[in-house]
Each structure stands twice: as C-alpha cells, then as structure tokens.
C-alpha cells in the first residue's frame with residue numbers, strides 16, 4: 208500500500224475516533240442535563256427570583272451561575288440539591304466568600320457561594336482546618352464521602368460573604384471537567400420566565416481601513432424600536448461599505464421582577480443565511496476571559512456599555528460560537544442591500560427578533576454630514592491609526608517614519624475636522640503633523656500574538672508571553688512622566704484588552720527613589736489610584752500587569768487603622784481599614800496562641816471565633832494588621 212494511502216487511513220482512523228469522542232462528550236453532556244434531577248437549593252417549591260442569570264456579562268468573565276434573591280436578608284436555609292458529598296470548602300473575604308461544593312453520583316458538582324455560615328458538621332471540618340493551618344482563608348478539596356450529604360439536607364445559611372453586592376445565593380452546576388452548565392436548563396419550577404429579551408441597540412463597526420459606516424471609520428449605534436407586533440426594527444437604512452461587523456446591546460427580563468439579565472443565545476442572519484450563532488449554555492472557566500473580545504471592549508471603556516459582537520473578533524477562541532460563516536463578518540458593496548435579521552433567545556426559549564436593512568453606498572471623501580463630535584488626536588483601532596484634526600478641506604497630513612515622511616490625504620471630513628487613516632501594518636510612524644496638529648505616537652514595537660517577546664524601552668522592560676495577547680499589539684510606551692510627584696509609565700490605552708499578563712520591569716528614573724514601601728499603582732482617567740503590587744530587585748521593580756494603561760510608582764507609609772468594636776464573652780470584634788494600599792494580612796493571638804479572626808472586607812470587620820464554639824475569651828488578645836506596603840499596626844486588648 209503506498210505510504211500516502213496508509214497515512215490517509217491513519218488520518219481517517221484518527222478523525223473517526225475524534226468524532227466518536229466528540230459525540231460521546233456531547234451525548235454525556237446532554238444526558239447529564241436531566242430536568243428535575245436537582246431540587247432548588249433555596250425556598251424550594253416556592254416562587255423564587257434571580258438577581259443574575261448564567262452568562263451575564265461581567266468584568267473579565269461571564270457569570271458562571273444563577274444569583275437567587277434572598278429578600279435582602281441573610282440566614283435562609285440552603286439545601287443540598289441532590290445526594291452526594293462535600294468535595295470542596297472555600298472561605299475567603301473576596302470572590303465567592305464562604306462556598307460549598309457538592310459532588311453528586313452522576314458526576315455533576317453543585318456550588319453554593321456567598322454563604323453566611325456552614326452547617327455544624329462542615330463548620331467543624333473548616334474550623335479544624337483553619338486552626339491546624341492558622342489561616343482564615345481556605346480552599347480545600349475534601350476526600351470523597353468524608354462528609355456525605357442527602358438531598359434536601361441543610362448545608363448552611365445564605366449570606367453576603369465574599370465580593371457579593373448584597374445578600375443572595377450564587378448557585379452553579381458544573382460537570383466533572385469543570386465546565387459550567389446553565390442551572391436553568393435543569394427545569395426548576397421555582398423560576399418563571401415567559402418574557403422575551405429586550406433588544407436595545409444595534410451597532411455597526413467597520414472592520415478594515417476602507418470600510419465605512421455612515422461614511423465614517425467609526426462604530427455607529429442605532430436605538431432599536433419595538434413595533435406593535437413585538438419585533439424590533441431600525442428605522443431607515445444603515446449605510447455602509449466594505450467589511451463590517453454587527454454588535455448588539457441586549458438584555459432579558461423575567462416575570463414579576465424588574466431585574467435585567469443576560470441573554471442565552473444570539474443568531475445573525477444575512478439575506479436569510481445564518482452567519483453567526485452564540486450560545487452561553489455551557490462554557491469553561493479557562494475561556495471566560497474571552498468575554499473581553501466577545502464584547503466591544505473599547506466601547507465598554509469609552510461608554511461603560513457592553514455591546515456583544517455578532518462576529519468573531521481576532522484571537523477569540525470562545526467555544527460558544529457555531530454555524531459561523533466568514534467569522535460573522537459581512538462585506539457590502541455599493542448598490543447592494545442586505546436584509547439583517549437578529550434573533551435573541553433566553554434560557555426558556557423566549558425570543559426577540561430585530562430586522563433592519565444595510566445598504567451599500569460609495570464612500571464619500573468629501574464633507575460628510577454627521578452628528579458625531581470628534582476630538583483632535585489619534586486612536587488605534589485594530590490595524591488602523593485614526594487621526595483627526597481641525598484643518599482646511601483637502602489639507603494633507605504628514606506622517607514621519609524613521610526619517611522618511613509620508614503624505615496622507617484626508618479619508619473624509621466631518622464639520623471642520625479632517626480624518627486621516629493609516630494602516631499600521633505598513634510600519635510604525637513616529638509622529639504626525641497637520642496644520643496646528645502635531646502628535647508623537649510613542650510606538651515602540653509591533654507585538655504579534657502567540658509569541659514570547661521582550662521589549663526594552665528606556666527605563667521599562669516588557670515581556671509578553673505567548674498567551675498574553677488576543678491580537679497584534681501596536682505597543683505604545685511613554686516613560687519619564689512625573690505627575691503629582693510620582694513617576695508614571697504608560698503602556699498603550701486601557702481600551703485594548705489583554706488575555707494574559709505582561710511582566711513589567713521598571714527602573715525609576717529618579718535614582719534617589721527609596722524602594723521601601725514603594726509599589727506600582729494603576730492610574731484611572733480621573734487620576735484615582737489602585738494598588739497593584741511589585742517586587743523590588745535592586746533598582747528595579749517587577750510586576751505582572753493584567754491590563755494596559757497608566758501606572759505610577761507611589762509610596763505608602765500610612766499603617767492600617769484598627770478600632771475595637773465589641774468585646775463579648777465569646778467574641779471580640781474589630782474594624783480594620785487601610786487608606787492607601789489595602790489590607791494584606793492579619794493575625795490574632797489570645798494569650799500567645801493563634802486565634803481565628805474572620806474578615807469581611809466590605810464592612811472592614813474582623814471578628815474572633817474560638818475552636819470550640821461558645822468557648823469564653825479571657826486574657827490578652829493582640830491583633831496585628833499588615834497592609835500591602837508592609838506597614839503594620841498592632842493592638843492589644845485585655846479581657847477580664
């Protein structure tokens with residue numbers, strides 16, 4: 208048998224195996240979603256309401272479960288959804304707070320987060336661990352069947368622990384591979400929803416340098432209008448040319464509550480053909496960060512609104528897209544008309560439809576009428592550098608690239624402003640000049656995604672891992688800036704999302720900078736600061752940043768404040784607060800022995816808990832609180 212045939216057989220064999228595995232996986236996932244298998248974990252059998260559903264768009268992630276309202280109070284019994292055993296116990300002042308995981312006989316895991324407290328058996332397991340390891344925070348995988356649980360057994364009481372914005376129960380269902388499944392597909396009669404999603408806006412984005420939307424190279428939005436038959440429309444026609452992508456602002460409602468939720472599924476049809484399908488019914492935690500390319504991140508940063516893309520952005524590897532044609536993008540030529548139909552579904556199959564028409568028009572280089580206001584300056588959008596400035600019609604701009612110059616004609620004109628477009632793949636320009644407008648761009652390098660790249664620029668060294676970037680990054684770096692007596696460095700704009708971390712090494716320009724208690728802080732637009740961290744290595748501070756933008760080196764010498772709040776026979780309560788870098792750690796001792804302090808960062812409260820419940824506290828209690836800049840405050844209380 209010729210080699211290539213054998214080779215092909217092997218290939219076909221592998222393909223069949225792969226398809227078989229895929230079929231088994233899909234079958235098993237489908238089989239696992241059995242309606243009625245789980246009981247509702249809170250107020251079972253009664254009407255319940257959600258404050259959030261699965262897949263909702265959150266900062267850097269999709270919401271992984273449902274948030275069940277608990278009537279603004281804590282302390283409601285939380286029931287095990289099915290027989291099983293406690294497989295993981297987590298306690299933290301942040302994130303999920305007090306959380307229990309139950310593994311069930313079918314391999315699925317249910318998760319109950321933000322609990323106020325655990326039932327006595329689980330509590331005693333947690334207390335033992337905390338005292339043995341002298342830690343408040345814990346995240347422990349519990350051996351199988353050590354703590355067996357019956358369906359309907361109370362595992363704890365609902366609360367508001369962790370980074371919870373109000374009392375509720377966060378409930379998740381995961382498969383054995385840690386993919387989250389939509390709890391609402393398990394058919395809980397406690398939640399009713401026969402209301403269709405609300406389509407609020409449609410937006411269209413040009414996706415190449417010669418694309419235009421309403422004659423501009425800019426994202427344009429339209430408010431959706433609801434017609435009497437319940438469908439949505441965009442009055443008039445949308446004018447565009449070239450490669451474009453459609454984006455959507457959409458939300459969902461449920462019966463008898465005013466809360467707004469995320470939608471489950473979005474489909475896009477162009478002239479009757481489906482080109483995009485997204486369904487957030489199941490996803491893995493590893494891919495949750497792709498939300499930053501699923502949504503229009505630049506629009507989120509500029510307007511605080513989340514538009515969901517109905518096309519697949521570069522570097523987006525979410526597994527929730529199907530039936531994708533041309534990555535959901537459409538190309539429109541002058542004279543062409545495209546009938547757009549968008550269907551949006553919630554988890555209960557309630558559907559809303561939006562229809563609109565996109566008309567292909569010739570790009571107009573002359574003065575265009577637009578209500579948009581442009582400010583002078585540049586933005587980087589995909590591979591395109593867009594520069595706008597006040598100038599005479601037809602006035603040309605000069606780009607300077609490494610000693611060469613390039614003359615650019617205006618791409619179009621709005622009111623008194625000319626807009627110039629330049630494809631950054633042709634080389635990174637140093638600066639631009641046009642009439643009174645001058646700008647230096649501070650481009651340093653072009654960083655491709657999927658590679659390990661280190662860039663040194665003056666006092667800053669940046670290392671990109673192969674997992675750092677979604678897409679090509681046109682790296683702009685600004686150093687040597689002093690603001691409010693702090694050294695600042697700037698890396699691109701916060702409007703560009705990154706998937707992974709960038710390792711930063713910064714050497715302060717001011718060699719007199721004492722490294723002690725100096726760390727990296729991120730700087731917001733309104734020049735507020737947030738502690739990031741860092742580690743000094745001689746003259747350099749090292750830190751992994753998770754987003755782009757402005758950073759400052761700041762010193763914090765102010766120690767935390769501690770106040771004694773309550774002295775009760777079995778419980779001592781403090782408040783602890785740090786104004787600059789925030790609280791890093793705390794430690795209490797009672798007569799020289801470690802004492803558990805519970806911590807809630809939202810209320811700044813710390814309270815003691817003895818190993819034996821109800822044990823009296825007597826003697827000398829010292830509490831030491833350390834902030835992230837390593838300033839320490841210690842208080843001592845004597846309890847008679």
Ligand SMILES: [Zn+2]
Pocket residue numbers: 259270272273274377378
């Ligand atoms: Zn939640």
